[in-house]
Amino acid sequence: MDALHSNSVDELLDIYFRQEKDLRSHLQRRVGSTELAEDAMQETWIKLASMESLPPIGNKLAYLLRIAGNIATDLHRKERRHTGRRSEDDSALQAIADDGPTPETVIIQKDLLKALTRSLLELPPNCRAALLMSRCDDLTHREIASRLKVSESMVAKYLAQALRHCRDIFRSIT
Secondary structure, three states: HHHOOOHHHHHHHHHHHOOOOHHHHHHHHHHHHHHHHHHHHHHHHHHHHHHOOOOOOOOHHHHHHHHHHHHHHHHHHHHHHHHHEEEEHHHHHHHHOOOOOOEEEHHHHHHHHHHHHHHHHHHHHHHHHHHHHHHHHOOOOHHHHHHHHHHEEEEEEEEHHHHHHHHHHHHHOO
8 A cells, every 4th residue: 555545543643733723724714713613623633533543545634624624514513503592592581681780789779878868867957857858858948948937048058058968978988
């Protein structure tokens, strides 16, 4: 048998290592992915290293390209199937996604609420009452003045004092 038809696995492995760069480029073009080409290179080497003998081969490089190409094509198909399933899974997860706040957001909001409560408790009673009537009960300055038995200008002063105090508290925590 001439050298062209030799069945040596070692010769095929030698071609693999000599042509490694070109083989990798060929596989990248074939599957369009560096990662898949690398995976195909590894699986090709494993397949070659595990072979005990070869059938009669006329062109060892073409044979190597066919093995690597078939492996790359199989990996590419698996990847596409997996990607398709993954996008279906992502869609299903999006359909059941919780639109509620994250645990981190809940903790931050609780901290802000505690700060607001603390700042309100630190206010003098009339300032606190004026702010709550204005913001929670949506009362006008005239209505607040009537309830607190003070002038409308005093209500404005209470509100300004309360808002400055709350602002200062929030600035200190953020």
